[in-house]
Amino acid sequence: MKNIKFLGLIVLSLIVAGCSDGLKEQIGLGKRAPDEFKVVSRAPLSLPPDYNLAPPRPGALRPQEGSAQGQAKRAVFNLDGTAGPQKNSALEQAGRSDGEMALLESAGADEAPDDIRLLIDRETRQLNSESERVVDTLIFWKDQPRPNSVVDPVKEAKRIQENAALGTRGKGETESITIEREAPLEGVFDNIF
Numbered sequence: 001m002k003n004i005k006f007l008g009l010i011v012l013s014l015i016v017a018g019c020s021d022g023l024k025e026q027i028g029l030g031k032r033a034p035d036e037f038k039v040v041s042r043a044p045l046s047l048p049p050d051y052n053l054a055p056p057r058p059g060a061l062r063p064q065e066g067s068a069q070g071q072a073k074r075a076v077f078n079l080d081g082t083a084g085p086q087k088n089s090a091l092e093q094a095g096r097s098d099g100e101m102a103l104l105e106s107a108g109a110d111e112a113p114d115d116i117r118l119l120i121d122r123e124t125r126q127l128n129s130e131s132e133r134v135v136d137t138l139i140f141w142k143d144q145p146r147p148n149s150v151v152d153p154v155k156e157a158k159r160i161q162e163n164a165a166l167g168t169r170g171k172g173e174t175e176s177i178t179i180e181r182e183a184p185l186e187g188v189f190d191n192i193f
Helices: 003-018 020-026 068-077 098-107 115-139 155-166
Strands: none
Touching: none
16 A cells, blocks of 8 residues: 555656656757747749759758858848938938838827927826825825924024013913824724724
8 A cells, every 4th residue: 555655656746747848848849949040031942044953952051041140241231232322301210111101291200399208207207196196095094194394493583582582481382292002903994884
């Protein structure tokens, strides 16, 4: 009985290990994506004018394609001479076609204000501050105490000197502050019922 449990445990662990990607990769069942930097488009097949075809060699590069490095060099340094004259418009400099240009002009893309980014940033800040207030209300449901009023020191010193000269003390009683401690969840359900 003990051996059957042990054997069952081993079989179960092999089944679980078979579900992981590591074992599949080691056995060779996993899929491997090609290297995206070495994938190149294939040139169309063409027949030479004299119909002299050399027999294909397995693994050899196609003569019309060249190596991936050669294709990259032609694309980066424009060795094909495909670059046309530079366009003048700011919209045209992005390499857009005539149809795209007509669509952008009809949408008014060339009439966008220069400070559009500042306007968008200002509107986004305003929306974020409003959403922060909502989140703060949800998280901190208790009323926040009001900040103490700022006292102008010059006026307050003048008021104290006048009261001292007249021999009067402050009007009314001095308010004493008492700190009341609450339990962490006290008041959570007050607004519900």
